[in-house]
Amino acid sequence: MNLLGAGILKGMAVTLKNFIGSYFDKERLNTLEYMWQNDKSLPKRAGDYPKEEGEQLRPTTTVTNYSRNFPMLLHDDGEPMDTIRCVACQICERECPPQCIYIEKSDDKKERPGGKPQFYPATFDIDVSVCMSCQICVEVCPFDAIVMNSQFELSTPDRFNGLLLKRGDLLKSNQYYHKIHPEEAADRDKRIADDKAAKEAKKKAAEAAKEAKKKAAEAKAKSEAEANSKEESKDPSEPPQTSTEHNKEENTE
Amino acid sequence: MNWELIKDILLATVPLLVIFPTMFALTTWVERKALARIQNRIGPNKVGVPMSRYGGKLSLFGLGQPAADGIKMLFKENIVPTGADRLFHLLAPILSLIPAMLVLCFLPLNFPWLTDEQNSVKAFMLDGAVIFFFAITGLNTLAVFMAGWASRNKYSLLGGMRAIAQMVSYEIPLVLSAVVVVMTVGSLNAGEIAKSQDGWNWFVFSPWGLAAFIIFFIASLAETNRSPFDLPEAESEIIAGYFTEYSGFKFALFFLGEYIAMFAISGLAVTLFLGAGDGPGAEAYPSLKVIWFLAKICVLIGIMIWLRGTLPRLRVDQLMSFAWKFLMPLSILNIFITGFAWHAENNNEEYGFTIKAIIWTASLLILYLTAKGLDKVNRANIKPRTYQYGE
Structure with a gap:
């Protein structure tokens, strides 16, 4: 059987402990006072700062x-x-x-x-x-x-x-x-650099693809020229071959 | 024109108007400091005497804070809502301060510069001072509701309604617990009540007096809207309650009125139960009585601040059931116990210590068991909250 009002007294004991403790235990105080009040090396007024x-x-x-x-x-x-x-x-x-x-x-x-x-x-x-x-x-x-x-x-x-x-x-x-903000700035710079690198890589890839396409077009032109020379002996209704097939042929050759 | 009388009246009243507002200013500082320390903060410690022009600053632990607050309040804009009733919006803070100030004169503060021949200007020597006290503090409720109604703001009105319900409910245990002292002394004269407790015969040193004091203290917390009964001004629920729409000096008046009411009701508690001005050395030096009286008020205010730092706010239904189902039956029972105890003690004086021990044990046992029983009955009715629309 718990005493009537014991909870209130218990709570009051806790607050009293905190009240008294805050005067003796500096660790308890989590307030940072306005900086130049405590740091003696800093000027006393905001206006004095260089x-x-x-x-x-x-x-x-x-x-x-x-x-x-x-x-x-x-x-x-x-x-x-x-x-x-x-x-x-x-x-x-x-x-x-x-x-x-x-x-x-x-x-x-x-x-x-x-x-x-x-x-x-x-x-x-x-x-x-x-x-x-x-x-x-x-x-x-x-x-x-x-x-x-x-x-x-x-x-x-x-x-x-x-x-x-x-x-x-x-x-x-x-x-x-x-x-x-050292950490945040480092993260951001890293991300920017990564993005830039990725962009560069993409650009390179795009250039390579362009190069390949150019080559393919050249090859196609070449094969078409060859086909044209053969056309005299073959059926003219036959559809021209696609460029990829040309590529394959080139690769296999 | 009776200039002598006017001089006496001023001698009796002006000190009250100096002492209590000064105590108010210091209490706001103490309260902020104490609450801060309870929460492991530092509290106001910067405002002092500004002397930076002459090098350095005299901060005095932030004792300049009340002055700074006061100046700020004075120069703030007075905002009145468009839909508000301007007259009553203005009257409410004034009406909340006047009764609080008025009842101070019913506290038996016997200033040394007033002799027995000047009893006619001492309001506490009035037959019925205690009745007057309760009657006039009751006006406070009207001011609070006036503020809530005149603001034309639903939160203000809710705060006002809550205040009325709370103050009306807690007035009953407050008065009923004061009745036991009036019964024992046989007088409503605050001076008589104070005199009957001289020589450490404080009423709090009796079983029924102790119970009545606890009930009185709890009810006075509710009467002055102090935590944990600060529902009329619950910030998390209804912004600031009835003074939501008040700013600047009107707000300061409300604030002042509230604290003066706290002092007044603590003063009454000191008068009724804590021996008024009685204390070590008071017999030899009667002027010490004023000091003791004020010191006891300060102790009670300190406990109020301590409680504010400790307890969470009650719910409305808990508040009401606590007044009607717990405090009121207990205070009525206490009246009967007081009667029995008084008769048992006065008719059996030859047994001396034995009868005292019996009275103490029996009364405390009955009161405690009743309180425990009431608590158990009330708790049985508390069920998990059901919601009509929500989950």
């Missing part, structure tokens, strides 16, 4: 590698606008659930390193006051051009323009991406 090139505030080295906030645009090594991956296909703009992306396609095409001339975004704005950090734009992008940033210090006194990130604010180098 700005790195292409970054608004400070390096986001203190958040985990899995932290995601708002999207950013990637560019490869070189001048940002020369190596931007985005081709202004506007898939992300159409897929964005809260409709926070605004893209204007360029009129001219631009040469890309190791590729054909492509369009580029003349305007690429993301309203981070609307963005819900769903990462759908990242998932739909066929060019690996948009990925998630982990920068979170975006507070600004300007409610409208300050929270509207322009193309220049969004452009980040691939190295920066490697710095904030």
Whole structure:
């Protein structure tokens, strides 16, 4: 027979244990305080941080590698606008659930390193006051051009323009991406390389097939010429042989 | 114009309006800190005196948080829904604060600067102070329903309806458990009740007083919408209940009213059961009584916070059956036990300790077995929930 109300007392003992334990056992506290409060080597205020090139505030080295906030645009090594991956296909703009992306396609095409001339975004704005950090734009992008940033210090006194990130604010180098999300960036680069290799292999295969076809056509022409010379002695109503059979004959010969 | 009287009235009331709102501000901080620690978090620890311009910051464990909250509340936009009844939407938070503030004067806080000659301004010396207390706290229900109705929001209305059902139900065990003290003292005068407990004769140190105190405490949790009885403002079910549509300062008024009501009802519990201002050194230095009284209120508030960090919320049917099928029969039984115990003790004084031991054992046994039996009967009626439309 259990005592009436014993369950409540048991529960209260558990909470009391946690309450007191949190003062003596630092292991219990799982809250990470705002970074520069504890790290004495870091400056005391956000404004004191040295700005790195292409970054608004400070390096986001203190958040985990899995932290995601708002999207950013990637560019490869070189001048940002020369190596931007985005081709202004506007898939992300159409897929964005809260409709926070605004893209204007360029009129001219631009040469890309190791590729054909492509369009580029003349305007690429993301309203981070609307963005819900769903990462759908990242998932739909066929060019690996948009990925998630982990920068979170975006507070600004300007409610409208300050929270509207322009193309220049969004452009980040691939190295920066490697710095904030090493594993993810490595995976993505590997996939891009694999895709490229597969594409190359396919291209080669297609070229080989083309070559074979060309050869086959030559062979066909040859055999037809031979047939024409024989036609005088044979029945003219006989249908001409197909090219594959010609190939076989060639192979067997 | 009787300026003397007005001065006395101000001397009796203004301290109440200073002490309790200050305690409210500190309690919000303590509550956030304690709940955080229970969940192994740190809690508010940043807001302090901003001195960053002069190098460094005085954070004082986040003690500036109540001030920051207050400033935030003051400057927030006052949003009134389009379909709301503007007048009653405005009146409801005011009406929820007024009764809570008003009943504070029925607590026997005998300030040292008021002598016996100024008894006429001490509201707790009124014959019937306890009745007044219950009558005025009952107004709170009206404010809550007014808020729910005037907001023109289904969640607000649901919260208001729940609050009415809950407060009306729990008022009964609350009053019935207070009756035993009134019976024993023979007075409704809060000052008399306090005086009769001087010298460690607290009513909680008696079998029926202990039972009545537990019932009173549980019912007071429900009366002030505290967890685990916070159904009228259940966030996971009905957003914020009756104050869903309140923002800014009106919300702050509701918040303040709720906490002041908590202090008031804890103060009544202290008056009735915990010996009011009695404590070590109170006989020699009567001014210590105010300190002891407030300290006991703080202990009860601490237990309320502790319970909030521990218990999950009840279901509506559990809440109702707990009031009507468990607390009410028990509190009625307790009245009878009090009568028997009082007569047994006063008519057999020559047996001294023996009769006391018999009364203690018998009363506690009867109360416990009844509670256990009621619990068993109530549990028998709890069946797995059946759904009409769902699986």
